[in-house]
Amino acid sequence: MNAPSQPETATDKQAVLKRLTENVPYVRYMGVQVEIKGDELTCVLPFEEKLIGNPLIRALHGGVTAAFLEITAHVGLTWHAVCNDQLDLSETKLSLPKTIDFSVDYLRTGLPRDAYARARVTRAGRRYASVNVEAWQDTRSRLFAQATGHFLMPNRT
């Protein structure tokens, strides 16, 4: 890893965040990609056969949906901290927040196609944070899952 010593521009911040998340083996296994426009972050879950939970109706696995939303919460929280300059991006040992609890509502069947999710940080304290996540597939306004969770923020200097 050759992290830029002082990431200052928005592009630098995005690059560091993407590297931080895409270096996590589980994020790579799931195939989750991070897209950032301005300060708005969207996680994308490209469809793969291995994500199927019910082969008869070809629905996404409920655990895949939960995991995708949880990854989005972690990335969204970290991005929130980056945007508020609470995170030193030159620190090489950055880690993602830890989940305390996570509750997922399954609103519609997950279809065998790409999914998208965005996180909204409702409270970000020094130690604890609360996050809501919304996920959709074809239509932004037709959510197929939503979640709320509480997180322990990584130790910061």
Next chain:
Amino acid sequence: MNIEQDRIARQFMEAIPHSKDLNMSLEKISKGVAIVSMPYDERLIGDVETGVLAGGAVSALMDTCCGAAVVSHPDNPGLTATLDLRIDYMRAATPGQTLRTRAECYHVTKSVAFVRAVATDEDEDRPVATASGAFTVSGGAS
């Protein structure tokens, strides 16, 4: 009837692509109780520094196990889907150890099955995570 239902439930659970991909194995499935284990896998690491598994992988194991408990319950004659699932994380699973989840479908109505589950690693006295959820009952109004 129960033995036949257990067999069908087992067959179905073992055909789930995502669970197969994570090498989950069904250790027990009968009358609303299921035990599913998942070996440690470097692909599922969530923290590179420590090698601890990602929470999402624990969620997948929990959801699979809860679903298995529901389809093996005598009052649910068919398949199921998750309505909601809440997971509480007590501690990090020890890297290198197999995770094992026991789920119990403790109440079934015409439309909803209620399930709770506990996940442990080799130290079975200290839970790694607990889950509670509601699942659909086949034939029930959606």
